[in-house]
Amino acid sequence: MALRDLQRQPDDGHCHFGLFQTYTLVGKYPEAMKELEETGRLFGFTELIPSLDHTFRKMGFQAAMRLWAMQLEKLQKDGKIYMPGTLADAYSFLGDKDRAFYWLEDAYRHKYTLGGDGGLLWLKGDPFYVPLRSDPRFAHLVSRVGLPQ
Numbered sequence: 450m451a452l453r454d455l456q457r458q459p460d461d462g463h464c465h466f467g468l469f470q471t472y473t474l475v476g477k478y479p480e481a482m483k484e485l486e487e488t489g490r491l492f493g494f495t496e497l498i499p500s501l502d503h504t505f506r507k508m509g510f511q512a513a514m515r516l517w518a519m520q521l522e523k524l525q526k527d528g529k530i531y532m533p534g535t536l537a538d539a540y541s542f543l544g545d546k547d548r549a550f551y552w553l554e555d556a557y558r559h560k561y562t563l564g565g566d567g568g569l570l571w572l573k574g575d576p577f578y579v580p581l582r583s584d585p586r587f588a589h590l591v592s593r594v595g596l597p598q
Contacts, residue, residue, distance in 0.1 A: 462491035
């Protein structure tokens with residue numbers, strides 16, 4: 450479905466980001482990086498692309514994802530974006546549960562601000578959160594958000 454959406458809207462950064470997420474989840478990391486770079490270009494963050502590409506080529510996908518998360522945190526600190534759900538996705542993928550929960554809690558504190566990624570809108574359905582679901586903090590957050598267990 451993401452590829453079909455992309456055929457209809459080839460310059461839609463959200464479509465490219467969705468494809469990046471899909472490729473990441475299925476382990477197609479070169480394709481994921483291509484889509485992440487296109488997402489950055491379409492959203493006007495071209496300055497991130499060279500360092501991501503270099504890190505991916507030299508150190509692999511995990512290192513590139515850690516760099517990407519750090520870059521997103523800097524953009525957020527600078528007030529250029531607000532994407533706590535995306536940061537939680539990245540850190541969950543990287544196995545850093547504490548950092549993932551930090552960003553989920555930030556999204557909860559700002560629950561009336563969806564941000565660029567929907568915040569907690571996809572809390573129970575986000576496939577990147579599968580590693581977090583067995584953690585008691587996840588059930589507690591779901592409860593506070595008001596979603597059924």
